[in-house]
Amino acid sequence: MSVAIKICGLSTPETVDAAIEAGATHIGLVHFEPSPRHVPLDLARELREQARGKAKVVLLMVNADPELTGRALNAIKPDIIQFHGSETPEWIGGIRRSLPYEVWKAVGLKDAGTLTRSRKYIGKVDRLLFDAPAKKLPGGNGIAFDWSLLAGHEHEIDWALAGGLTPDNVAQAIRETGAPLVDTSSGVESAPGVKDTALIAAFCRAALAA
Numbered sequence: 001m002s003v004a005i006k007i008c009g010l011s012t013p014e015t016v017d018a019a020i021e022a023g024a025t026h027i028g029l030v031h032f033e034p035s036p037r038h039v040p041l042d043l044a045r046e047l048r049e050q051a052r053g054k055a056k057v058v059l060l061m062v063n064a065d066p067e068l069t070g071r072a073l074n075a076i077k078p079d080i081i082q083f084h085g086s087e088t089p090e091w092i093g094g095i096r097r098s099l100p101y102e103v104w105k106a107v108g109l110k111d112a113g114t115l116t117r118s119r120k121y122i123g124k125v126d127r128l129l130f131d132a133p134a135k136k137l138p139g140g141n142g143i144a145f146d147w148s149l150l151a152g153h154e155h156e157i158d159w160a161l162a163g164g165l166t167p168d169n170v171a172q173a174i175r176e177t178g179a180p181l182v183d184t185s186s187g188v189e190s191a192p193g194v195k196d197t198a199l200i201a202a203f204c205r206a207a208l209a210a
């Protein structure tokens with residue numbers, strides 16, 4: 001089966017079209033003001049409608065309070081919500097039980113211990129997204145982690161690989177980890193927050209050929 005591809009941090013109709021045309025199965029919309037990829041809710045809703053039925057829409061939030069989380073979900077009605085901060089299993093599990101959204105949790109993988117500790121989300125989320133540890137931002141830093149941490153790991157739930165993936169390294173990342181879904185943001189940009197349609201196409205080509 002071919003790998004699923006998420007292009008995250010999209011903020012224009014042109015780049016949403018480019019991602020879908022290139023074969024992205026998921027597009028990510030970031031609602032987190034400190035990010036250069038932050039999209040306000042009205043724009044996010046328009047991009048979500050544009051993608052409806054063509055790619056799954058993932059709303060990314062970071063440590064948002066219940067009021068903002070509810071407002072964003074109501075406005076966008078994404079297919080999936082990706083929590084990319086220090087949200088607890090209890091908080092995430094509560095959202096998943098009460099709302100009709102698929103739920104993902106990003107985990108910054110520093111070492112084998114973080115991989116073991118990520119088990120606390122099993123049963124609370126639909127997918128774990130393994131990313132590099134947080135730096136200036138909790139994610140979207142264009143930094144890869146040591147993929148050998150995942151080599152041979154027996155995953156107990158669905159998962160995805162993120163962190164510094166580019167058109168040049170995504171095929172190797174898939175081969176080394178067996179990732180069923182790859183996620184990129186910085187790796188398909190010409191500047192922070194500025195997506196490049198040629199890089200999006202190259203990333204999807206490389207991932208699909210791996």
Ligand SMILES: O=C(O)c1ccccc1N[C@@H]1O[C@H](COP(=O)(O)O)[C@@H](O)[C@H]1O
Binds near residue numbers: 137
């Ligand atoms: O993209 C962002 O600005 C962002 C901000 C806050 C949390 C996560 C963010 N992005 C996600 O981080 C990973 C890896 O990104 P990159 O490819 O290394 O730039 C990915 O899931 C992005 O969606």
